[in-house]
Amino acid sequence: MIAGDEDPNCEVRTRQLRILEAMLFASSEPLSAADLADAVGQGAALPRLLEELQRQYASRGVNLVRRGDRWAFRTADDLAFILRREESESRPLSRAALETLSIIAYHQPATRAEIEDVRGVATGKGTLDILMEAGWIRMRGRRRSPGRPVTYGTTDAFLDHFGLENLADLPGLEDLKGSGLLSSNIPASLQIPLPLTAVQQREEDPLDPDDDGQDKE
Helix, strand or coil: CCCCCCCHHHHHHHHHHHHHHHHHHHCCCCEEHHHHHHHHCCCCCHHHHHHHHHHHCCCCCEEEEEECCEEEEEECHHHHHHHCCCCCCCCCCCHHHHHHHHHHHHHCCECHHHHHHHHCCCCCHHHHHHHHHCCCEEEEEEECCCCCCEEEEECHHHHHHCCCCCHHHCCCHHHHHHCCCCCCCCCCCCCCCCCCCHHHHHHEEECCCCCCCCCCC
């Protein structure tokens, strides 16, 4: 290359990185790969660009992190205590809500009846409503079983709030028992979730657009 010339590929890559950086900084919510790809162009090597940007910010005060299938800038773990804000919640989560959230996270897709089997007590619809209002769980579909009960699962907002890249990063069940979030009477069938298997897909149908989510049991 002649001195003074600039590599056009390098210029394009630098511009793409700056676009990603600007979008991620400006967004209050994690962005999907599809959102980012539209901005930098469909022909861009998005995974490699994100990895490069992640490396650039690895030692800075903010890090680029993955939350499910989305990306966001978040305060570096070792500095989080400095910027942690005291938040007052008008409706703090009850023990029932924390237990329900933990069970859904580890046993999804889970129906209300399955949640009650694990907890050993009835789970009111209000508890599920609180978790959905927080954006941490969602109605996934309907179980292919008598009564067609609604199934529940966690959201990307749940991963983001608790600083998890994916469900495999959830703490062990013993940690949850030790923190008091789960009873010690946990059935052996309760396991850390794995990617959806073919069997699970056959057992669950997606919700119809006009489904009100009411259990038919």
